[in-house]
Each structure stands twice: as structure tokens, then as C-alpha cells.
Amino acid sequence: MTGRHTPRTVAGLLALGLVAGCTPSPPPRPTDPPVSVPPIPGTGLPGAARFQADPCAAVTVEQLNSLGFTGGDRSVDGRRCVTAFGPVAKVILSNRGNSLRTLYLEHARGHDTGNHWEPVTVDTIHPAVIVAIEDNIPSKQADGPLGCTLALAADNTTLIYITATTHEKPETGPYQHNPCGATRKIAEITVHNLKT
Numbered sequence: 001m002t003g004r005h006t007p008r009t010v011a012g013l014l015a016l017g018l019v020a021g022c023t024p025s026p027p028p029r030p031t032d033p034p035v036s037v038p039p040i041p042g043t044g045l046p047g048a049a050r051f052q053a054d055p056c057a058a059v060t061v062e063q064l065n066s067l068g069f070t071g072g073d074r075s076v077d078g079r080r081c082v083t084a085f086g087p088v089a090k091v092i093l094s095n096r097g098n099s100l101r102t103l104y105l106e107h108a109r110g111h112d113t114g115n116h117w118e119p120v121t122v123d124t125i126h127p128a129v130i131v132a133i134e135d136n137i138p139s140k141q142a143d144g145p146l147g148c149t150l151a152l153a154a155d156n157t158t159l160i161y162i163t164a165t166t167h168e169k170p171e172t173g174p175y176q177h178n179p180c181g182a183t184r185k186i187a188e189i190t191v192h193n194l195k196t
Contacts, residue, residue, distance in 0.1 A: 040126070040156060044155025045155060047154075047196060051095065059190055079096070090165045093161070095158065095161075099156055100127060116130055134147035147166065150180070150184065154190075
């Protein structure tokens with residue numbers, strides 16, 4: 001006996017190995033990266049469900065006018081409330097159906113959450129993140145950005161995206177060179193409107 005295995009014997013041994021459960025195990029599922037998500041006060045804003053049903057419930061045209069915006073034609077486009085101030089300047093409130101934790105996880109995974117990441121608080125306790133800034137043209141960088149988007153956590157399952165595209169237009173009042181200042185003020189009004 002030489003210890004050689006015939007092809008038939010090798011096939012039999014392989015079959016025994018497969019029956020015995022020697023199949024390769026799947027690779028482990030990647031775990032979520034550790035993230036530190038700021039807490040949402042209590043259970044969030046009671047009016048979050050109202051915003052989900054009607055994104056225009058977050059802020060009125062009159063309240064935008066009180067900030068210095070002029071005029072404002074309002075329309076609803078699916079889950080977005082768009083208030084236009086002339087042809088290019090707009091305030092957009094949108095419900096994208098995710099949570100603050102999801103936003104932080106997506107950012108930690110390196111996924112596209114916007115071109116900017118700046119955690120902020122609204123009304124001193126409500127967590128939010130400035131997620132996008134539309135820069136001005138290179139020769140006018142000193143004049144400030146043209147647009148800004150802030151994501152406000154209304155509750156554990158609702159993010160309110162507030163976008164102000166001011167484009168240096170006078171109809172956006174004191175915010176024509178400060179769209180991020182506009183999103184923060186609009187977020188403050190939103191918090192007060194959705195507290196009940």
C-alpha cells in the first residue's frame with residue numbers, strides 16, 4: 001500500500017468534508033462605526049408629526065417676512081415646502097425621512113451627507129447639523145456663500161432640512177450674504193412652532 005488516493009477516494013473524502021459542515025463561513029458583517037450622537041430633548045418636538053404631514057407647518061411666510069425676507073410665493077412639492085423670493089432666492093423645508101443617528105452614521109461611514117459638517121444647537125438645546133454650503137464664485141468669496149442647508153432633529157425619527165438660497169438678493173433682507181444665519185433663525189422659529 002503506497003498511501004495514494006484514487007480520484008474516486010478523493011471525491012469521497014471531499015463529499016464527507018462537505019457533509020460534515022466544512023463549508024467556508026461567510027465573512028463577518030461590518031459593524032457600524034462608533035458615533036456620538038447628541039441627545040434630543042425629551043421625546044422631541046410634539047409637532048414633528050404635523051411637519052411630516054405638512055412641511056409648510058414648520059414656518060409661515062409671515063414669519064419669514066418678519067426676519068427681513070420680502071414677499072414669498074409658497075408651493076408644496078411632495079415632501080418639500082418651497083417659498084420663493086424672486087426667481088432664485090428660496091427657503092425650502094423638506095422631510096427626507098431619516099433620523100439624526102442615521103445622518104451621523106452615514107457621515108461616519110464616509111457616505112455623501114453634503115459638502116459640509118458642522119454640528120450646532122438650535123435654541124440652546126436642539127441638535128442640528130449644517131450639512132451643505134453653496135460657495136460664492138471665486139472672485140466674490142469675501143461676500144459670503146450663496147446657500148446653506150441645516151438638518152434639525154425634530155424627534156428620534158424626523159429630520160427637518162432647512163435650506164436658504166439667498167444668492168445676494170435684496171429680497172432676502174439681512175441674510176443676502178448670510179444664508180447659514182438664515183437657516184439658524186428659521187430653525188429657531190421651527191422649534192417654537194412645533195413645540196405644541
